[in-house]
Amino acid sequence: MPLRQRLADLRGPAVPPRPLDARALAALAANPGCGRRALLDGAGVDKTALAGALGSPAGFGQSQFAIARGNSFEARVKADGGAELLRLVHERLGAGGEPPGGRARVPDLAAAGPEGRAGRTALALREATAAAREEGAWSFLDHPMLVLEVAGTPAYLEPDAVVVHPDGRWTVVEIKSFPMIDGSADAPKVGAAARQAAVYLLALERTAARLEGAEAGHTALLVCPENFSNLPTAAVLDLRKQRAVTRRQLDRLTRVEELAAALPAGLSFDVSRPAEELAEAVASVAASYAPDCLAACELAFHCRDRAREAGSVTVLGRSVRGELGVLTTVEEALDAAAGRGEGPDDGPSPERAALRLAARLRAEALDAAGDGGRRLAGLPCPRPEVP
Numbered sequence: 555m556p557l558r559q560r561l562a563d564l565r566g567p568a569v570p571p572r573p574l575d576a577r578a579l580a581a582l583a584a585n586p587g588c589g590r591r592a593l594l595d596g597a598g599v600d601k602t603a604l605a606g607a608l609g610s611p612a613g614f615g616q617s618q619f620a621i622a623r624g625n626s627f628e629a630r631v632k633a634d635g636g637a638e639l640l641r642l643v644h645e646r647l648g649a650g651g652e653p654p655g656g657r658a659r660v661p662d663l664a665a666a667g668p669e670g671r672a673g674r675t676a677l678a679l680r681e682a683t684a685a686a687r688e689e690g691a692w693s694f695l696d697h698p699m700l701v702l703e704v705a706g707t708p709a710y711l712e713p714d715a716v717v718v719h720p721d722g723r724w725t726v727v728e729i730k731s732f733p734m735i736d737g738s739a740d741a742p743k744v745g746a747a748a749r750q751a752a753v754y755l756l757a758l759e760r761t762a763a764r765l766e767g768a769e770a771g772h773t774a775l776l777v778c779p780e781n782f783s784n785l786p787t788a789a790v791l792d793l794r795k796q797r798a799v800t801r802r803q804l805d806r807l808t809r810v811e812e813l814a815a816a817l818p819a820g821l822s823f824d825v826s827r828p829a830e831e832l833a834e835a836v837a838s839v840a841a842s843y844a845p846d847c848l849a850a851c852e853l854a855f856h857c858r859d860r861a862r863e864a865g866s867v868t869v870l871g872r873s874v875r876g877e878l879g880v881l882t883t884v885e886e887a888l889d890a891a892a893g894r895g896e897g898p899d900d901g902p903s904p905e906r907a908a909l910r911l912a913a914r915l916r917a918e919a920l921d922a923a924g925d926g927g928r929r930l931a932g933l934p935c936p937r938p939e940v941p
């Protein structure tokens with residue numbers, strides 16, 4: 555069966571695919587070992603709806619108020635043919651070249667469907683690069699459409715803007731509504747914006763590779779409200795590290811085709827099906843839960859509950875999971891600490907030996923600390939309290 559048809563069956567025959575966006579790709583790249591997310595995203599399943607149907611609705615996302623505020627700020631930054639945005643690009647990344655004045659080109663990117671828009675954007679980038687070389691023109695592409703192949707499936711991505719400089723360079727612009735106070739902003743939010751911009755940059759590089767003389771560079775411009783006002787300010791993001799990490803992670807993503815082929819026929823994530831059936835379908839695709847999922851994936855509460863039920867050590871975080879090596883459940887770790895669960899001929903694994911040593915040191919320390927130490931550690935006192 556062709557992959558497209560197989561993915562449509564998984565999604566539900568009457569359900570339109572949910573397109574991948576850069577935010578989802580950045581989150582996907584942050585957890586490349588999760589086949590569940592790779593398959594659901596590759597099949598275009600609406601994970602928010604799926605989480606709701608499973609009885610574990612997603613716990614993150616922007617409020618309507620925040621979305622409206624973000625849209626109004628973006629409109630302000632892009633007003634008058636992107637005059638303010640181009641001023642900021644020239645100020646931070648102009649490399650001493652001519653300012654755009656009021657002469658920037660603003661190509662029309664309208665076309666039917668994402669494929670049409672991606673084609674129109676590629677053409678506009680080609681024309682803008684030629685205009686830069688011949689006339690030294692600036693070009694401002696408002697919501698261009700870029701395409702990036704991910705796990706064998708094309709993902710259509712829409713950055714806030716791309717600016718073509720008079721020297722032919724291309725710059726991704728990310729507009730966010732969180733404030734930049736005295737020149738710096740909330741580090742996790744800036745990090746998320748940089749990962750997202752790195753996804754756009756990778757897509758832009760693919761287009762640039764087909765165009766002679768085009769260069770996508772390695773920086774992006776982050777535009778935010780200045781302090782507590784509605785006035786825009788900007789900072790340059792160096793994306794070299796994020797681009798390398800994202801490229802490596804996306805290349806490692808398990809191919810959707812292989813994941814889909816391993817599933818039984820008739821399995822579906824159609825949210826109109828009963829919750830038990832959906833839970834069974836979701837459970838048939840291996841997941842790789844980590845607490846970081848809570849900030850990045852709509853299925854996080856569902857996956858966390860299943861991981862807890864299974865006593866998996868993944869709920870304790872990636873570093874603990876890595877330290878415990880072959881021990882994958884809390885029960886196994888407790889057994890190892892107590893010296894249980896080894897075959898008579900097995901030598902202890904390094905993880906078991908380390909846990910046993912840690913348990914012995916802890917017991918010795920608690921003995922030395924007496925009842926007070928046991929109480930501080932939240933343990934019952936071995937001796938009754940003397941009144």
Ligand code: SF4
Nearest residue numbers: 588843847851854857
């Ligand atoms: S929440 Fe579940 S599906 Fe989402 S990335 Fe984590 S493990 Fe994978």
